[in-house]
Amino acid sequence: MPDKFLKPYNPAETETRVYEAWEASGFFNPDNLPENGEPFTIVMPPPNANGSLHAGHALFITLEDILIRFKRMQGYKALWLPGADHAGFETQVVYEKKLEKEGRSRFQMDPKDLYDEIYAFTMLNKTGMEDQIRQIGASCDWSREKFTLDPAVVLDVQKTFVKMFADGLVYRGNRTVNWCPKHQTSLSDVETTNGEETAPLYYFTYGPFTIATARPETKFGDKYVVMHPDDERYAKWKEGDSFEAEWINGPITATVIKDEAIDKEFGTGVMTITPWHDATDFEIAKRHHLPYEQVIDWRGRLLPIAGEFAGMKILDARPKIVEKLALKGLVSKIDDTYRHVAKRCYKCNTFIEPQVKDQWFVKMAPLAQKAMEAVNDGAVRFIPENYEKIFRYWMENTLDWNISRQIVWGIPIPAWFRNRGTDAEESVASLERPDGDGWEADTDTFDTWFSSGQWPLIMTGFPEGKDYATFYPTDVMETGHDLIFKWVPRMIIFGLYLGKKVPFHTVYLHGLVNDAQGKKMSKSKGNVVNPLDLTSKYGTDALRMALVVGNTPGTDLALSEERVKGYKHFANKLWNIARFVLEHTGEADMKTPLVAHDAALRKEAEDLLAEVTKDIEEYRIYLAAEKLYHYVWHEFADKILEESKEILRSSDDEAKASRRAFLVHTLDAFLRALHPFMPFVTEEIWQSLQSKDAAFLMIARWPSS
RNA sequence: GCGCUCUUAGCUCAGUUGGUUAGAGCGUUCGCUUCACACGCGAAAGGUCAUAGGUUCGAAUCCUAUAGAGCGCACCA
Numbered sequence: 001m002p003d004k005f006l007k008p009y010n011p012a013e014t015e016t017r018v019y020e021a022w023e024a025s026g027f028f029n030p031d032n033l034p035e036n037g038e039p040f041t042i043v044m045p046p047p048n049a050n051g052s053l054h055a056g057h058a059l060f061i062t063l064e065d066i067l068i069r070f071k072r073m074q075g076y077k078a079l080w081l082p083g084a085d086h087a088g089f090e091t092q093v094v095y096e097k098k099l100e101k102e103g104r105s106r107f108q109m110d111p112k113d114l115y116d117e118i119y120a121f122t123m124l125n126k127t128g129m130e131d132q133i134r135q136i137g138a139s140c141d142w143s144r145e146k147f148t149l150d151p152a153v154v155l156d157v158q159k160t161f162v163k164m165f166a167d168g169l170v171y172r173g174n175r176t177v178n179w180c181p182k183h184q185t186s187l188s189d190v191e192t193t194n195g196e197e198t199a200p201l202y203y204f205t206y207g208p209f210t211i212a213t214a215r216p217e218t219k220f221g222d223k224y225v226v227m228h229p230d231d232e233r234y235a236k237w238k239e240g241d242s243f244e245a246e247w248i249n250g251p252i253t254a255t256v257i258k259d260e261a262i263d264k265e266f267g268t269g270v271m272t273i274t275p276w277h278d279a280t281d282f283e284i285a286k287r288h289h290l291p292y293e294q295v296i297d298w299r300g301r302l303l304p305i306a307g308e309f310a311g312m313k314i315l316d317a318r319p320k321i322v323e324k325l326a327l328k329g330l331v332s333k334i335d336d337t338y339r340h341v342a343k344r345c346y347k348c349n350t351f352i353e354p355q356v357k358d359q360w361f362v363k364m365a366p367l368a369q370k371a372m373e374a375v376n377d378g379a380v381r382f383i384p385e386n387y388e389k390i391f392r393y394w395m396e397n398t399l400d401w402n403i404s405r406q407i408v409w410g411i412p413i414p415a416w417f418r419n420r421g422t423d424a425e426e427s428v429a430s431l432e433r434p435d436g437d438g439w440e441a442d443t444d445t446f447d448t449w450f451s452s453g454q455w456p457l458i459m460t461g462f463p464e465g466k467d468y469a470t471f472y473p474t475d476v477m478e479t480g481h482d483l484i485f486k487w488v489p490r491m492i493i494f495g496l497y498l499g500k501k502v503p504f505h506t507v508y509l510h511g512l513v514n515d516a517q518g519k520k521m522s523k524s525k526g527n528v529v530n531p532l533d534l535t536s537k538y539g540t541d542a543l544r545m546a547l548v549v550g551n552t553p554g555t556d557l558a559l560s561e562e563r564v565k566g567y568k569h570f571a572n573k574l575w576n577i578a579r580f581v582l583e584h585t586g587e588a589d590m591k592t593p594l595v596a597h598d599a600a601l602r603k604e605a606e607d608l609l610a611e612v613t614k615d616i617e618e619y620r621i622y623l624a625a626e627k628l629y630h631y632v633w634h635e636f637a638d639k640i641l642e643e644s645k646e647i648l649r650s651s652d653d654e655a656k657a658s659r660r661a662f663l664v665h666t667l668d669a670f671l672r673a674l675h676p677f678m679p680f681v682t683e684e685i686w687q688s689l690q691s692k693d694a695a696f697l698m699i700a701r702w703p704s705s
Numbered sequence: 706g707c708g709c710u711c712u713u714a715g716c717u718c719a720g721u722u723g724g725u726u727a728g729a730g731c732g733u734u735c736g737c738u739u740c741a742c743a744c745g746c747g748a749a750a751g752g753u754c755a756u757a758g759g760u761u762c763g764a765a766u767c768c769u770a771u772a773g774a775g776c777g778c779a780c781c782a
Contacts (some may be wrong), residue, residue, distance in 0.1 A: 005741085008742080008744065009744085176780095194777095194778080194779085201782090211782085212782070213782060214782070215782075226782095261780075261781085262781085262782085263781040263782085265781080266781045266782070267781085267782070271781090271782050272782090273782085274782090278780075278782070279780055280780035280781080280782070281780085281782080282780095283780075340781085340782085341779080384710095386709065386710070387709090389708080389709065390708085390709065390777075390778095393708070393709085393777090393778075394778090397778080397779095481776095482776090482777095484777095485777085485778095516716085516717075517716085517717085518717075546730095549718095549719090549729085549730080550717085550718055550719050550729075550730080551718090552718090552719075554710085555710090555711085555718090556775090557717090557718090558716090558717050558718080559717095560716090560717070560731080562716095562717095562730085562731050562732085563717075563730070563731070565731090565744085566730060566731065566744095567730095568744065569742095569744040569745090570744090571744085572742070572744045572745095573741090573742065573744075573745090575741090575742080575744095576741040576742035576744090576745090577741070577742085578741085579741045579742075580741035580742085581741085582741095583741070584741090614721095615721080618721080620721060622719075623719080623720095623721065626719075626729070626730090629729090629730090630729075637741085637742085638746085638747095641741075642739095642746090645739095645740090645741095
């Protein structure tokens with residue numbers, strides 16, 4: 001028995017050494033595996049290279065590594081493809097915060113300089129994160145790693161856009177977008193949050209009508225009142241009737257419009273419209289061919305149309321405008337109990353200002369239709385199953401996807417414009433500048449999800465790479481349940497559009513990792529747990545077990561330090577079991593026939609291993625881990641080892657020989673079974689076992705078929 | 706408003722297709738310097754499975770309603 005077993009298990013001493021040996025062996029790359037089985041592929045959700053690893057990363061790395069190691073031991077060509085995401089807007093926000101702290105602003109910087117700075121920042125973080133992923137024990141193939149801003153990836157993504165343009169699936173749209181005045185970019189619908197708020201609802205006299213509004217500051221240019229065509233209260237007013245009204249900055253002439261978008265029950269059933277700053281109003285204006293004008297600028301300040309209020313921020317202007325209207329006797333009521341839903345930027349919480357803007361949109365309906373059909377045909381399975389409903393809901397209710405972002409940190413949109421802002425405006429998608437004079441390049445970049453949506457294709461080398469032929473479609477997409485609508489549908493859509501096949505057959509969705517009380521971790525609450533602190537304190541294997549035991553898919557996990565500590569004890573237990581077995585067996589004769597009692601115990605163990613195998617195959621990882629833990633500690637150690645002491649002290653040579661073989665065999669089998677969950681301690685012990693039959697436990701045979 | 710999920714021991718959670726006395730970890734109590742391990746061993750206490758109905762030979766598990774929690778969606782200004 002090696003002397004190291006005389007001391008408690010030391011994760012810190014073991015982990016780096018073992019990982020380096022694995023990596024050097026080349027077996028993370030399936031091309032080097034001794035067996036040439038069927039491929040099994042997982043694309044790693046590329047972490048955002050703008051910070052360090054958090055507990056959620058540790059969870060997904062663990063889950064995916066368990067599946068990969070399990071399949072590798074079963075003889076599959078197991079390929080886990082790591083990558084990193086530039087995470088456009090997210091990273092730019094992180095970097096802008098940094099600039100803010102330094103008293104700088106991106107709006108005073110040359111875009112090229114800004115890009116270069118963010119690039120350097122991201123590359124530094126990327127390297128750091130790769131090391132951290134190694135620390136969690138990820139057996140991914142680093143030789144195939146990609147970054148979303150690798151030149152080849154950029155080109156692929158741009159080609160997709162050009163193809164979609166040619167296929168009529170992207171178009172230049174001039175319409176209402178979600179505008180963040182702080183970050184000065186438009187955002188997709190999934191990049192905004194909806195919060196219920198209480199805001200005063202003002203009732204103003206508007207000529208012969210009373211209108212209700214929560215946004216007086218947008219009302220300067222309003223010259224149309226709209227009501228429902230069936231509203232009997234206003235039956236005497238006909239579409240096109242006009243009237244005089246005293247308004248904020250003097251008298252105006254207004255016109256009556258009838259539209260079914262108006263809710264008769266809300267307010268007075270009459271409203272004025274501001275097409276530039278409200279999506280519903282924009283639609284009404286389009287239907288009735290009404291003019292529209294910008295009232296609020298891109299920074300969230302009032303434009304000259306506001307007269308004396310020009311240049312003011314909307315929240316400052318609002319009370320002053322109401323005050324002025326009150327002096328004119330035009331305020332009839334203020335309802336302070338009005339609750340409504342307001343959209344905010346999901347990063348800075350600033351109110352979204354709807355603005356009309358030219359952007360590139362992806363036509364979602366035909367693409368979503370295909371994704372739906374694939375799911376209906378059973379080509380993609382969701383775990384847990386109920387997420388399929390959520391997926392369907394999203395695919396049935398798609399809005400066209402705005403993919404233009406007014407930020408530098410991203411993949412440039414290969415588009416060109418001519419005669420911009422005039423009736424003769426032309427816009428084309430092309431990798432090269434089109435022929436002819438006057439073309440200017442689009443300065444916008446793609447929404448990050450436009451590139452990450454193509455990730456399974458990109459990682460497998462679509463369309464001509466050799467990996468694409470072998471490993472696409474991939475097998476499992478394991479990611480957070482919050483990505484069910486942000487990421488998963490886009491991957492399925494792009495997979496079907498470009499690759500003609502779904503990119504994976506199974507979507508496994510994990511929950512959030514919360515603090516010990518089940519509260520969401522956040523920097524402001526100060527309850528963020530750094531997974532690397534936990535691995536250095538208790539060992540990576542302990543953290544991995546704490547993250548997966550009893551953690552059902554789709555459900556959030558409360559991660560307490562006590563929990564991790566418990567599994568550190570388990571790693572040590574395993575270590576001492578090995579010590580006992582090694583001490584008492586010496587060179588056991590593995591061919592010794594087992595006595596009846598030992599054969600029965602062995603049957604029990606084999607039945608359990610068969611169950612565990614089935615559990616993992618059916619993605620009940622939480623259950624498999626718990627069963628192994630329970631058997632090893634409370635059966636093998638507490639009962640079988642205790643009973644062995646007496647047997648091995650006895651003078652029954654047949655029973656002794658049988659028991660020695662049984663102990664070695666059982667320890668060996670459970671080290672194999674535990675290896676995907678606790679790779680380090682199991683590998684370290686297994687290297688000292690007489691039953692060792694491969695260079696690494698990592699590539700040894702799974703103990704049950 | 707609509708949709709999805711959840712409510713099981715002091716805490717965090719399992720309970721895989723309905724089937725004997727409902728489980729785990731941590732915590733608590735009691736007893737152990739047992740020669741693998743005190744990062745340990747042995748034992749114990751602790752639950753009307755949110756509530757009310759229903760289906761069934763049998764329900765934590767299926768159905769309905771109610772209450773509470775969480776998440777998502779929604780153009781009522």
